[in-house]
Amino acid sequence: MTQVDPPSLQVQLRDGAARSKLAAELKGISVDQVLEVAARVERAPADAASRERREARENAGDAVGKAQLATLARMAATSRVEPSPESIVPPARATIKPGTARPAPAGGTQLAAPPRPTLDVNGFGEDLHQALSGSVQGYTMRMRRNGQTIYTLQWNWARRPSDGQRGWNPDRRMNIASVSKFITAVAMFDLLDRRNIDPATPIAQWLPAYWNLGPNADDITFEMLMTHSSGLANSGSTDFGTMRQMIAAGVTPNLPTSFTYENTNFGLQRILIATLGGYVGRNLNLGNTGMNDAIWNATTIAAYDDYVEKNVFAPAGVTNAGFGKNADIALAYAFNGGSGWNTGDLSWRAGSGGWHLSVDEILDVAGTFRYTDKIVSKAKAASAISSRYGLDGRWATNWGSVYHKNGIWSEQADCPAGQRQEQSLLLLMPDNMEMALLVNSPVGPGCTFLRGVVQQVLLNNIVEPNG
Incomplete structure (x- = not known):
């Protein structure tokens, strides 16, 4: 990332001509908001390459078998983790039945709906707790159906006693890492819908005008970005200058490509939300590439923040969300504790x-998107989900399609002893159900893949009719 010292940036924007030029291109955000964002970004770690590597395992394979689950359960049985006062174990077995009765046909003989597989919600919750308790520092999970809570788990410390003593609960915030991509896709899809633009439309006309388009870059579409099929690969970067260089380098002519996980796809969407959303004119050019990158970076962050707050979070009832930590937000730990890591702004x-x-809050956004017309119509939301916008993939189960989005934020790409980590997972499931899970450590000393754990637990608890 091109780093500009905050005083230098502020001095340049105090110059009447430069400030006026920027102000003339802004709508809905101010020069002062841009400066405030720039100051926060410039305080971030300078080594963009190392900080991007923290997500290198994010889209690792899901394979976690029953033997690994059994090992995690044995760890839980012998765990020395001392639960926090706020921790709860799975609730007693209830009569939660997620199966949906299908309406009988109108007129004539009323036929009963054929039996179909369902999820044993209680079994899922109990098995998940058995796999995670004692294998992670702490976690919280909530499952909803039709927007109503049907199962809740919370376990151990979000902040250990030495770091402020906060137990886990469903209101506790944490860095959700790349589950943020689902939030971005909802915002991007909403904006396209408002502008009556097909997601298959190329993005080139909304990129900054001072950028150079490399071979085939003008064929990249919004849909390709939202599905990781743009041909952009091998960077993992959301650094503004790096994204500009990747567009200048171009992509394969064989678009769309197959799914290739790339953070740049979603970093670009914040730029497109800023220009397509009318926050900044794409012709903004202060005459110096480094200065342009720094100003465009801060401007697009401020615009993205504003758009998501007003058009995604507000309809979902989410307030005062942000990118930083306060004394109540969960910290990252090694699986067995140690000192907490504040991942910062x-x-x-x-x-x-x-x-x-x-x-x-994750479930509030997902439920509002799926079941109301407050963001886009329910039919359009269903289409976006089936197209996997902002999602990693789909598990095809006997119960139906389960769409998933994973997030990991780690100190290092591999998993050495003492690795500290924040993990998140969102599932969009059949029977109008969703699940969100936050974990503030690796799973066990070997960093067992969290999404794989959840996948195996879910598959183990799909109940066949008359089975």
Whole structure:
């Protein structure tokens, strides 16, 4: 990332001509907001390459078998983790039945709906707690159906006693890492819908005018960005200058490509939300590439923040969300504790990651998107989900399609002893159900892949009719 010292940036924008030029291109945000964001971004770690590597395992394979689950359960049985006062174990077995009765046909003989597989919600919750308790520092999970809570788990410390003593609960916020991509896709899809633009439309006309378009870059579409099929690969970066250089380098002519996980796809969407949303004119050019990159970076972050707050979070009832930590937000730990890691303000990750939300807030957004017309119509939301916008993939189960979005934020790409980590997961499931899970450590000493754990637990608890 091109780093500009805050005083230098502020001095340049105090110059009447430069400030006026920027102000003339802004709408809905101010020069002062841009400066405030720039100051936060410039305080972030300078080594963009190392900080981007923290997500290198994010889209690792899901494979976690029953033997690994059994090992995690044995760890839980012998765990020395001392639960926090706020921790709860799975609730007693209830009569929660997620199966949906289908309406009988109108007129004539009323036929009963054929039996179909369902999810044993209680079994899922009990098995998940058995796998995670004692294998992680702490976690919280909530499951809803039709927007109503049907199962809740919370376990151990979000902040250990030495770090402020906060137990886990569904209102506790944490860095949700790349589950933020789902938030970005909802915002991007909403904006396209408002502008009556097909997601298959190329993005080139909304990129900054001073950027150079490399071979085939003008064929990249909004949909390709939202599905990681743009041909952009091998960077993982949301650094503004790096994204500009990747567009200048171009992509394969064989678009769309197959799914290739790339953070740049979602960093670019924050730029497109800023220009397509009318926050900044794409012709803004202060005559110096480094200065342009720094100003465009801060401007697009401020615009993205504003658009998501007003058009995604507000309809969902989410307030005062942000990219930074306060004394109540969960810290990252090694699986067995140690000192907490405050990952700091992650504004520079806007678009690709960095939102700090609770499981309730993640579910509020997902439920509002799926079941109301407050963001887009329910039919359009269903289409976006089936197209996997902002999602990693789909598990095809006997119960139905389960769409998933994973997030990991780690100190290092591999998993050495003492690795500290924040993990998140969103599932969009059949029977109008969703699940959100936050974990503030790796799973066990070997960093067992969290999404794989949840996948295996879910598959183990799909109940066949008359089975």
